[in-house]
Amino acid sequence: MNAAPGALMSAEISEQPTVLSGLLSAADGISSASSAILERSPRFVMLAARGTSDHAALYAKYLVETRLGLPAGLASPSSMTLYGSRPDLRDVLFLGVSQSGASPDLVDSMTVAGECGATTVAVTNNPSSALAAAAEFHVDVRAGAEQAVAATKTYTAELLALYLLLGGSSADALPDAAAATLASGDVARAAARYRFAERLVTTGRGFGYPTAREAALKLMETSYLSAQAFSTADLLHGPLAMIDSGVPVIAVATPDAGGAAVAPVVSQLRSSGADVLVVGEDLPVVRDGVPPELSPVLDILPLQRLAWQVAIDRGENPDRPRGLSKVTETR
DSSP states (O other): OOOOTTTHHHHHHHHHHHHHHHHHHTHHHHHHHHHHHHOOOOSSEEEEEHHHHHHHHHHHHHIIIIIOOEEEEOHHHHHHHHHOOOOOOOTEEEEEEEEOOOOOOHHHHHHHHHHTEEEEEEEETTSSSSSHHHHEEEOOOOOOOSSSSOOHHHHHHHHHHHHTTTTOOTTTTTTHHHHHHHHSSOOHHHHHHTTTOSSEEEEEEEGHHHHHHHHHHHHHHHHEEEEEEEEHHHTTTGGGGGTTTTTTTTEOOOOSSSHHHHHHHHHHHTTOOOOOEEEEETBBBOOOOOOOHHHHHHHHHHHHHHHHHHHHHOOOOTTTTTTTTTSSSOO
């Protein structure tokens, strides 16, 4: 018997507090990789990922720069796989993030990075994957099988795994905060604002920016809505001109300096007549006892529910977006 449209994605969204709790209970396995990385004292961190995992990698970039005080950048796998580049990666940490660990360009770039002297770490939901095999260290996000095409629980598990890998602590309150966040807010009412929208903009700053990007992707792949993500700083450098009453904005307000930087831009948008929804205000987020650096794990939860609801309201099946499959192989 076929499941109702969206049943898989809805169930996987609901599983996230349990997944996060399970990952925390297995944190000792991550700490060994974390200790090995710190002992090698990398001078630079390169991050390679695709799709949703690319947003997790962007989150890791902020963690590396703010917590470890190291420069970090998102790698271009094609420079190694298509153009044959062989950079000097001695004293570099090369971190590949992928739910499936199956994309050939990520596997090949991980292999090349190791050959070029990097310490290589794979973060996946599949410990038997080719990417895990290609890396010196592997971190299992332990999210369990994910059936819906749109990633939800694997994304938040990647965020938590990266936080723990890169020196994070004090995450015990996260599962309860996630459960409370999922139980709060009138997402159906918020989704009604976007049922007939054709375009939408998401924005955030600092730790809110990866969430803005992931939210845009979820809306695009489940509702076929043309959503563009900008950092709040970049939004002011040109894209602001396209926003009017017909282009709604979703802003992510984290409880840190990034959120403080978002606030005046939200005020400016609202004063111009734009329809602005603020995550953390209009869509509640429960953060009790959770470090600000873990806010992206919580902030995406109401946005996942929103994307699901918008898709259902528009008569789409968010479990099976057209033209997409669970594993995308790029070369």
